[in-house]
Structure formats: structure tokens, C-alpha cells
Amino acid sequence: MQKKSTFRQRLATVISGTSTKEFVQPLRPDGGMGFDDSSRIKDYISKAEQLSANVGWAAAASDAIAEACAAVQIQLYRKKSDGDREEIKDHELLELLKDPNNIHSGEQIRQLHFSYLNFTGESYELMLKAGQPFVPTPGKLPDSLLILPSHQVQFKLEPLYSQSVVKYGQVEYKLATIIRDINPDPANPYIGRSRIAASAAAIDTDDQMKQWNRRFFANNARPGMVINTNGELSDKSFDRLTQSLDDLHSGTDNAYKNIVIENGDAKPYSLTQSDLDFLASRAFSRDEILAMFRLSPALLGMAENVNKATADAATYINAIINTVPRMRQYINLLNKILVKVYDPTLELDFKNPVPEDVEAKLKQAMELTNKVFTIDEIRALYGLKPLPDNLGDQFYIPTATVTLESVANAEPIEDPNVPDEVDPTVDENGKPIKPVAGKKTLEGVKKRSSCGS
Known part of the structure; x- marks a missing residue:
């Protein structure tokens, strides 16, 4: 009578890919994704x-x-x-x-x-x-x-x-x-x-990915390495091998130590292309x-x-x-x-x-000071008090832009407080004013004075 293989042996056979049976389709029609009542x-x-x-x-x-x-x-x-x-x-x-x-x-x-x-x-x-x-x-x-x-x-x-x-x-x-x-x-x-x-599709896709990830690590966690032996191991030999691997190769102190397997081989179990696509899809769902x-x-x-x-x-x-x-x-x-x-x-x-865009505000203040705004007006934008003695309430021209030639050719500045000079010999329309008989005028006095001389 043929001895029935243990579950451990059957699992090792499936993982190592030596099984002659065809791939068993999942029992659920959802492809194993677990879209049941809970998810x-x-x-x-x-x-x-x-x-x-x-x-x-x-x-x-x-x-x-x-x-x-x-x-x-x-x-x-x-x-x-x-x-x-x-x-x-x-x-x-x-x-x-x-x-x-x-x-x-x-x-x-x-x-x-x-x-x-x-x-x-x-x-x-x-x-x-x-x-x-x-x-x-x-x-x-x-x-x-x-x-x-x-x-x-x-x-x-x-x-x-x-x-x-x-x-x-x-x-x-x-x-x-x-x-x-x-x-x-x-x-x-x-x-x-x-x-x-x-956006139900994007939300549900991300949720199902998280559920798949959780179930994967809870129930189907993949090993980091698969060790093949040329024959079936007894329970005692299996326990001794696994204990030896745990003692010699688990923990950070034992990282990257070489593994020696007699009459067998060891293969790393790495991420497949579908695993990488899955991770990229999660990032896409996040961005969406x-x-x-x-x-x-x-x-x-x-x-x-x-x-x-x-x-x-x-x-x-x-x-x-x-x-x-x-x-x-x-x-x-x-x-x-x-x-x-x-x-x-x-x-x-x-x-x-x-x-507030601090950089834009500072740039604007530097460009418009003494051109559009006085110093005190710019200070008010920043919540600062005016300069003392009214020093900031007028425009200032930097001395580097003033030359002797520009000063000599500058137009005279009229004082708005000084009234324009009035010519007494003409009226407001510019016509000569005729002297009134019997009334002395400045012009008449000038003529008589010149005749007497």
C-alpha cells in the first residue's frame, strides 16, 4: 500500500513546481479575489x-x-x-x-x-x-x-x-x-x-486591492526561498533542517550568510511581474x-x-x-x-x-517704492508705523540717477502758493486798458515824467 504524503510534502511539491497535476481553478467565480459578502x-x-x-x-x-x-x-x-x-x-x-x-x-x-x-x-x-x-x-x-x-x-x-x-x-x-x-x-x-x-470605481478598486493584500499576507504569505531536496524527508530530518535554517539564517546578524544544501538546491522566491504591476496599480488608484x-x-x-x-x-x-x-x-x-x-x-x-505670497509682495514693494507708493505707504502694507518727522511721506530719487546736466536742464518748479503776476495795462482777455479821463494811471505818470525831463 502506497504511503500517503503528508501535507507538508504535498505543499512542497506544489511550490517547487514538480506536481504533474494541472493548475486547480479557484472554487469561486471571482478569480480568487474574494468579492464575497464581506468584500x-x-x-x-x-x-x-x-x-x-x-x-x-x-x-x-x-x-x-x-x-x-x-x-x-x-x-x-x-x-x-x-x-x-x-x-x-x-x-x-x-x-x-x-x-x-x-x-x-x-x-x-x-x-x-x-x-x-x-x-x-x-x-x-x-x-x-x-x-x-x-x-x-x-x-x-x-x-x-x-x-x-x-x-x-x-x-x-x-x-x-x-x-x-x-x-x-x-x-x-x-x-x-x-x-x-x-x-x-x-x-x-x-x-x-x-x-x-x-468615483465609485476608483474607490472600490483601491479597497479591493487593500483587501487582497491583507488576505495575501494573512493566508498566503509567500516564502523568501524554496529549498528542493532530491527525496522526501522524514519528519525528524525536516525538523532538523528547518531548525538549522532558523538558527543560522534568521535575524539581522545572520543576513547574507551562505546556505549549503546537500543533495538539493535553494531558489529565491522573488516578486513576479504581476506583483510589480499590482504595486503600480495601487499608486495609480491613489493618484486617482x-x-x-x-x-x-x-x-x-x-x-x-x-x-x-x-x-x-x-x-x-x-x-x-x-x-x-x-x-x-x-x-x-x-x-x-x-x-x-x-x-x-x-x-x-x-x-x-x-x-500670502510673501515673495511677490516683497518684489512689488521694492519695484513700486518711490515710484507709485511712498515709503510710509509701503510700511503700512506690512503693518509698520510711519517714519518719524514725516521722512517717509514723500518720494525720493536715488542720487545715482542725478547728474549736473540733468539739474541744469531741469524745468523750473512753480510754487502753487505764489499767485501769477498780473499786467495792469491789459484786461483778462489780453486787450489794452484805456485810461479813464481825470484818473491818473501808472502809464500816464511815466509819460509825463519823461516829457518833463
């Missing part, structure tokens, strides 16, 4: 699935946007009758936005707000007063704001939009008690469009996800071909195309739903988060 291909239609994409590169990209938006300083102004406005530093509205509830700070509320907008396309903030839903009224503000998990919120659209209902859990809230922000979907402008749903969020890799700390200039440019562009539009939409929404109802003379705004 099936996702289309990210439901908001719960959309929020599940908050991992990996998508999470890093969303956080880079949401954290930057949440950190922007919100300002409050009172509008004047002349069209100007005055900033208010201390007000109960600012305090509400700074400390909206006992769970989250204002910055955390805004970070969640923009994260929900990124992943589900919608965000909901519930206004409360004394623990009850609050409808904004003149002269009254809510005492707290709560962020609702947008993936658990149901929005019921009514024919009259203001009568629509927001349901969270088993409770329904009137739309008037909710600050509802959306990224309008062109297919249905009354609901929000998720960035994840709009970052492009979906309109984000530069430099903002995520990836320093490939990045210097200070390109990093500063990435920060500058992100503030313009991501931070400013989102903050402007959020502030306008707060003004419309809450502030204008509370007090029409007030309005919220935000401090411009776009970083």
Missing part, C-alpha cells in the same frame, strides 16, 4: 456605503480638506447704513459657534460637517433650545447645535420645500429646525452628491483618488519630487479651490437660515485662508 464590489449608492469609504487615501484626502476648513476663523460684522461694516469681537452668536454643545467644539462640528459633505454629499445640524428643536426667530438664538450622522438621516422632500422633513432614528424634525447643507446633484438638485459615489478630491500629494506628506516651493504652491491652491468655496457656502448658509432672521444688521464672514 463584494461596491457601487457606493447608499450613504452608509459611502461613509464606509472613509479609510485609506480617501480618508486622508477628506481630512486634509475638512481640517483646513474647520480651522478657518469665523468673523461677525454689523452692517452700517453707509454700506460699511464694523467687526464685532464679542457676541453670543460667536460663542454659540465656538462652543455649540457639550460633546463637540465648534471646530469639531465643522470638521464633521465638511467630512459628511465629502463622503455623503449632505450634512445636517440640528438647532436646539432648552433641549427642544428650535426655529430661528428675531432676537433669539438656539443655545446648542448638534451634528446628525448624515448616513443615518432620511430626508423626505415635500412639494413645498420648506415643509420637508428630516428623520433621524425614530424622530422627525421640521426642516426649519435644521441647517441642511448639500453638494447639489445635477440629476436631482434637492439631494446631495457624494464624491465617493461619483487624490485627483477626485482635487488634492496634491504634497499635502499628505508624500515627499516624492517635492520641495518647499511646490509644497507652498500646493497649500495655496488647496486654499483657493477647496477651502474658500466650502467656507463661503457654509457661511452663506448660516447667514440665510440663522443670522438674518436673528438680526438683519449682522452677518458672518471668515478670515481669508489663502496664504
